[in-house]
Amino acid sequence: MTSFPAAARRVRDDALTPRARLLALRECALHFAPYGFRATWHHLVVNARIPQQLEDDLDSLRRAADELEEARAVWRERAAALQERRRREKAAGRRVPRRADRAFGDAIHLYCPDFEQHPTDRLVTVVRRVIAAHDSRADPIVTCVACGWALKGESRCCPDCGVLPQGGKRGHRPPWLAIGVAERWTKTWRRETSR
Ligand SMILES: [Zn+2]
Numbered sequence: 001m002t003s004f005p006a007a008a009r010r011v012r013d014d015a016l017t018p019r020a021r022l023l024a025l026r027e028c029a030l031h032f033a034p035y036g037f038r039a040t041w042h043h044l045v046v047n048a049r050i051p052q053q054l055e056d057d058l059d060s061l062r063r064a065a066d067e068l069e070e071a072r073a074v075w076r077e078r079a080a081a082l083q084e085r086r087r088r089e090k091a092a093g094r095r096v097p098r099r100a101d102r103a104f105g106d107a108i109h110l111y112c113p114d115f116e117q118h119p120t121d122r123l124v125t126v127v128r129r130v131i132a133a134h135d136s137r138a139d140p141i142v143t144c145v146a147c148g149w150a151l152k153g154e155s156r157c158c159p160d161c162g163v164l165p166q167g168g169k170r171g172h173r174p175p176w177l178a179i180g181v182a183e184r185w186t187k188t189w190r191r192e193t194s195r
Contacts (some may be wrong), residue, residue, distance in 0.1 A: 001027060001030065001031075003031070004032060004072065007024045007028045007031065008065045008068075008069055010024035010027075011024045011061050011062065011065040012061075012139075014058075016103055017185070018055055018058060018061075019054070021054075021061050022050075022058040025044070025064055026041070026092075026158055027066075028065055028068050029041050030045065032072045032075075034075075034108045034126065035110050035112045035115075036072065036108055036110075036111075036112060038115035038185060039114075039118040039162075040068075041189075042115050042116055042125070042188050042193065043119075044067065044068065044121075045066040045188060045191055046120075046193065047063075047064070048061070048067065048097045049063075050064060050191050051191060052190060052192060053081050056084065056095070058144060060067060067124070068141045070122075071123035071124040071127045073125075074124055074128060074145050075080040075086065075127050075129050075131075078131050093095070100186070108127060108132075109179075110126070110163045111163065112157070112163055113157060113162075114157070114179075115188070116184065116188075117157065117162030118159075118161065118162050118163070119147055119161040119162070119163065121147075126146050126147075129145065129146060129147070129148065129178070138165075140166065141153050141155075141165050141166065144158040144160065144161060144163060145163070146161050146163040147160050147163070153166055153188040165194055167187050
């Protein structure tokens with residue numbers, strides 16, 4: 001697998017076949033997937049309106065890459081700023097990172113147990129909201145970091161955007177979600193999805 005920027009360049013390369021450009025977009029989403037790969041891919045297909053026949057709208061691939069790249073840039077800038085602050089704190093003798101910063105981490109992980117239920121806003125908008133939630137020290141169990149919904153301490157997915165408040169991947173997938181998931185994913189991959 002190549003780097004995100006190299007894969008994004010291939011998405012925009014008119015000399016490549018539509019299929020090769022689609023696979024390059026897939027590679028971009030494997031590098032940067034705020035909602036996990038499947039939910040992020042579903043979001044891109046819907047938001048960029050990638051058609052079943054790629055030739056019908058090749059620009060949709062470019063739109064999807066643009067959206068992903070824009071969000072990734074904001075996230076990376078934030079991660080770099082945090083790293084720089086940590087470097088300064090360490091130099092000043094503070095060895096243990098603040099708890100909130102440990103939770104923040106290098107990568108953005110908003111787990112959406114159902115890959116078809118995820119925030120619908122542009123990715124960069126959601127990334128900015130997550131950063132703002134971190135800055136305000138908001139409790140993710142009380143207020144959804146992705147959409148701002150008042151969760152009232154529920155442990156289920158945010159009813160507004162589908163993100164699971166406490167993140168993680170273990171034991172939170174409702175059994176009914178496993179039903180038909182392969183078929184739903186195949187439809188998404190073929191861009192037969194409607195939403
Ligand atoms: Zn939400």
